[in-house]
Amino acid sequence: MYDSSDLRKGLKIILDGEPYIITDFQFSKPGKGQALYKCKLKNMITNYTMDRTYRSGDKFEPADLDEVHMQYLYKDSEGFHFMNTSTYDQVALSRDQVGETKNFLQENMEVDILFFQGTPIDISLPIFVELEVVESAPGIRGDTASGATKSVTLETGYELQVPLFIKEGEILKIDTRTGEYVERVKK
């Protein structure tokens, strides 16, 4: 168990059976008075955030979360399937759980899956992924102004803006935090 003096930014605790992470934390204590611990908490499953104030002596159950390195296999009507490459255990995450991350998921990609009490709740990707352009509108002739972009579609179905010189079949490096084009990868 944690007590309130253990509270700090980044600590993970269980409230009403669900895991929360403290995203902001403030310790206040009036002279000769009891301390107050003001926390901003984010539900790690729903991403719902809330403010709570705790007093000294309050107790908290630690949220034990395991991050497991897994390989993305395929998607079907159930959702997205991943495999632990050392134990061959497989798990599925729903479309909601995977969310926008699906834009960057490529078969056989290595990712980290976060488990809470045995249930997968979140996925984290490498910062950079390399994906192929499957569809590209031809550049508009004469438009050579620097910074001009066009829209392309990647193998995952993700559409994004890239420089005009990008062609179909080329591999692009994408920043998964922003979803933006970084550079063309020479293969």
Added chain:
Amino acid sequence: MAFAAWETLADNCKTMEISSRYRRLATRGKIIQAIRAFLSRQGFIEVQTPLMTHAPAPESSIEAFPVSQGRGRPDLFLIPSPELNLKRLLAEGFDRIFQLGPVFRQKERGRHHLPEFTMLEWYRIGADYYSLMSDCEALIETAACAAGWKGHSVVYRDRKIDISSPFPRLTVKEAFEKYAGWTPGPKPDLDRFNEDMITKIEPNLSHDKPVFLMDYPASCASLSRLKPSDPTVAERVELYAGDLELANGFSELTDPREQGDRFRREAQRRSTQGLNAYPWPEKFLSSLERLPECAGMALGIDRLVMLLTNTPDIDDVVAFPPEEG
């Protein structure tokens, strides 16, 4: 060339960072020197009482660090404040004394809190909390000059604070009626009192002048005397500037029986909260028999340096925060 230019720029940024840290620590040193000189001009003697004690004051809201003396010997404690030691000296006949040095409190860590911090405590015999307020006004002005501020004002967190004397004085009752919408009696519900103090009173107290908050409910002062003209309140005062609680002082309680009763109540509170019992502060309590009327104030040096160097995080006014010490 371009790369070299970048490197120079990066070096400059680093130098600027170091120089602001250098400036804060250098100013801290100047403030401390100026305070020592100021108090000694006023006839105060600087004393150094032990930083380890057998028996810290039993207070339910302050937790002392135990220090092991090895097997078979009872733990000592790092002092959470030199208050009991200094009052013992007053009882021996010292009349104006101060101690400036580290004090230690467990489980206090935040933007305004360090478990080891620097405290100035000064005591005067034959005085009450009104003299302490005048001392504070003069001391803040002296320290601000030492920190390089001119024209009786300082800037803290984008706000100009006028530090010319006198500072406004507000009773706890007035402050609660004004900002929290209720009147605390002599024994308010402590949870409600504390929470409103932090969330409604403190953020509204001091915007453009430091403020004295005074006359706390009788139950909120374990070492201070009750006001003779109104025993529902204690003669306790706190000084605020900006969002900083800078200092806390009392007209001291000198009645050993009453002090013993209050310590027993606090010890009881500690035990209900599941906190360990401290050895009984026998030496302090017996010295109270000879303690003349007096008043004493404790001022947090780190927070004063925050105010006077316009630094919102306490970690930035010490050489190393505890996690890196």
